[in-house]
Amino acid sequence: MATEASQPRARAPRPSIGVLEWLRQNLFSNWWNTLLSIVLLFLVFQALSGLLRWVVTTEGWIGVTSNVRLLLVGRYPPDQIWRPELVVGLIAVLLGLSGGAWRGIPLVLAVGFSVAMAVLGLLSLALPPDQVQPVFSTRLFLFGVAALTALGLAAAWRGGSRLRWPLVAGWILLYPVAVLILRGVGEATIGTNLWGGLMLTMILAISGIVLSFPLGVLLALGRRSNLPVIKWFCVAYIELIRGVPLVTVLFMASLMLPLFLPAEVRVDAVVRAIVAVTLFSAAYLAENVRGGLQAIPRGQVEAARALGLNVVQTTLLITLPQALRAVIPVLVGQFIALFKDTSLVVIIGLMDLLGAAQAIYTQPQWLGIPGGVWRETFFVVAGIYWIFSFTMSRTARQIETNLNVGKL
Amino acid sequence: MHRTNSSNDDIIICENVNKWYGEYHALRDVNLRVKRGEVVVICGPSGSGKSTFIRTINRLEEHQEGRIIVDGIEMTNDIRNIDAIRRETGMVFQQFNLFPHLTVLQNITLAPIWVRKQTRAESEKRALELLERVGIREQANKYPGQLSGGQQQRVAIARALAMSPRIMLFDEPTSALDPEMIKEVLDVMRELAHSGMTMLCVTHEMGFAREVADRVVFMDRGQIVEENTPELFFENPRHERTKLFLSQIL
Ligand SMILES: Nc1ncnc2c1ncn2[C@@H]1O[C@H](COP(=O)(O)OP(=O)(O)OP(=O)(O)O)[C@@H](O)[C@H]1O
Ligand SMILES: [Mg+2]
Numbered sequence: 001m002a003t004e005a006s007q008p009r010a011r012a013p014r015p016s017i018g019v020l021e022w023l024r025q026n027l028f029s030n031w032w033n034t035l036l037s038i039v040l041l042f043l044v045f046q047a048l049s050g051l052l053r054w055v056v057t058t059e060g061w062i063g064v065t066s067n068v069r070l071l072l073v074g075r076y077p078p079d080q081i082w083r084p085e086l087v088v089g090l091i092a093v094l095l096g097l098s099g100g101a102w103r104g105i106p107l108v109l110a111v112g113f114s115v116a117m118a119v120l121g122l123l124s125l126a127l128p129p130d131q132v133q134p135v136f137s138t139r140l141f142l143f144g145v146a147a148l149t150a151l152g153l154a155a156a157w158r159g160g161s162r163l164r165w166p167l168v169a170g171w172i173l174l175y176p177v178a179v180l181i182l183r184g185v186g187e188a189t190i191g192t193n194l195w196g197g198l199m200l201t202m203i204l205a206i207s208g209i210v211l212s213f214p215l216g217v218l219l220a221l222g223r224r225s226n227l228p229v230i231k232w233f234c235v236a237y238i239e240l241i242r243g244v245p246l247v248t249v250l251f252m253a254s255l256m257l258p259l260f261l262p263a264e265v266r267v268d269a270v271v272r273a274i275v276a277v278t279l280f281s282a283a284y285l286a287e288n289v290r291g292g293l294q295a296i297p298r299g300q301v302e303a304a305r306a307l308g309l310n311v312v313q314t315t316l317l318i319t320l321p322q323a324l325r326a327v328i329p330v331l332v333g334q335f336i337a338l339f340k341d342t343s344l345v346v347i348i349g350l351m352d353l354l355g356a357a358q359a360i361y362t363q364p365q366w367l368g369i370p371g372g373v374w375r376e377t378f379f380v381v382a383g384i385y386w387i388f389s390f391t392m393s394r395t396a397r398q399i400e401t402n403l404n405v406g407k408l
Numbered sequence: 409m410h411r412t413n414s415s416n417d418d419i420i421i422c423e424n425v426n427k428w429y430g431e432y433h434a435l436r437d438v439n440l441r442v443k444r445g446e447v448v449v450i451c452g453p454s455g456s457g458k459s460t461f462i463r464t465i466n467r468l469e470e471h472q473e474g475r476i477i478v479d480g481i482e483m484t485n486d487i488r489n490i491d492a493i494r495r496e497t498g499m500v501f502q503q504f505n506l507f508p509h510l511t512v513l514q515n516i517t518l519a520p521i522w523v524r525k526q527t528r529a530e531s532e533k534r535a536l537e538l539l540e541r542v543g544i545r546e547q548a549n550k551y552p553g554q555l556s557g558g559q560q561q562r563v564a565i566a567r568a569l570a571m572s573p574r575i576m577l578f579d580e581p582t583s584a585l586d587p588e589m590i591k592e593v594l595d596v597m598r599e600l601a602h603s604g605m606t607m608l609c610v611t612h613e614m615g616f617a618r619e620v621a622d623r624v625v626f627m628d629r630g631q632i633v634e635e636n637t638p639e640l641f642f643e644n645p646r647h648e649r650t651k652l653f654l655s656q657i658l
Binding site for chain 1: 466468491494495497498499501503505506507508509518519522523564567568571
């Protein structure tokens, strides 16, 4: 009907083609494409079936399943495992509540986390108990985490938007609280030399990201400052750090820092690593943010100044928000790099996730297994790195799309 | 803040203003007095210093010699004087310069909230009134990128008006617009002029100048060559350069 046709429609019609048609158009459009497709499909099949055969038949998984604790928390005392468990529980509750309060991205993350925990829980139950090292204080721990997340979600589902500000405060407080819980107070503190595995990797990465972000933004603004002292300090710092590899910064922080400090000041090894990662990452972040700042048309600043906004307001309300939006993809790429680069702390004697993997495959009991267990161990460790990096990258992509809604 | 006691009702006083960009002498001994409520149109060939001049009045450009006094406040290097003058003047740019990451409403309420310290509620109420006045109230929650050029420029005018300025500066507000959108912006400017606003407009819209301006100022090579009422300016230009310019533009 004519009247119906003139109604505005929510979206343009999508061209739809069947599977066979898609195959024909994309893989078998002429003899050359057909040949290429067949060869490639054959190679992919070979590789996948080889991988699958290895996954099913190899004996080396025992290296991983009997060392889950080492991978997760390193040499953290087993009788104190309730501390990391408590932290994970807190994260689960916060994540669940945030998912209910904000919906959108936090919701996806919360549901994903809950499901992943439940699946891992089932997996650990399915494996023969004598093969899997008991890590958690109860075998139901992972289900507990999944349930806590779901409970948080349910609790915040109705009227959760009132929880937003308390939740922001909660996430900010989580960091010091978690450190306090993991270290303990009083005489029974657990030294950071015992922290390790995925836990240490997460602590290094999160600290590095959270601390290097403001530092990098300040350096970027400083580099554009009109005050020569500030400007040249920032330029010198950025260029100096960008001119050396992270390993040297780590060595500097761990070996040379004590030389500069008075003898009675002992800076914790993990803190030194965090300082090094932060200082290193901030220099790169500064350059990325500066790129975003430079892309902003001069008219933006002029309009703000003409309205009477001062320099600080113009920066915080006009230039910085636009610059940061423009560089989100670059920044996330950099954070992913930082997350993976934390594996370099092995060199200064910390046992992060990668360090734990090394500790596992050098254990003497695997000498009897042909080929040892290092393939399996690194396979799992690589998988863990990949899951986190992939989550970060997808989340960033989603944030980007959300921010672009309504802009052109 | 230093307020000079100006005995007359000249709201803008420029005396022997000189400005250089490096070696280039962009403004030469510019003298201009604008009365409260007066509408002055500035025209002239490209590169003659029209933008430079209008931008010295709210210190987007710094002048090196001469005096500029806006509503009794002398333009000095004192940031308090500069801020005070910027609160008195609103500016509309050729390229709109709306903030693309903020909605129309947020664009308008930003300065009232942060500079005038108004509450969100009162600034939004006023913003909606202004949007009503420029005829695009229904666009309040869109982003600038979703509006046409004419609509964007009207938002820019509303944004400037939200600070309740005594003077409005326009730098070629219609030059970046398609012909069919020029009228909607000129209509808003015309209404503003009739409401008694003091306006300084750089524009090549001679119809607008003829109809609305109290005075037309012609600039060339950094100088004010001629100024007159629109009738005399268009019918009876005195200088050769003015005649040449008018013959090219009309
Ligand atoms: N930032 C700057 N640095 C150096 N020279 C400049 C700068 N801005 C403007 N100029 C020069 O000053 C002169 C006057 O420029 P202005 O922009 O004021 O001209 P205009 O009359 O507004 O011209 P148009 O009609 O093209 O906008 C021009 O010759 C221009 O090249
Ligand atoms: Mg100009």
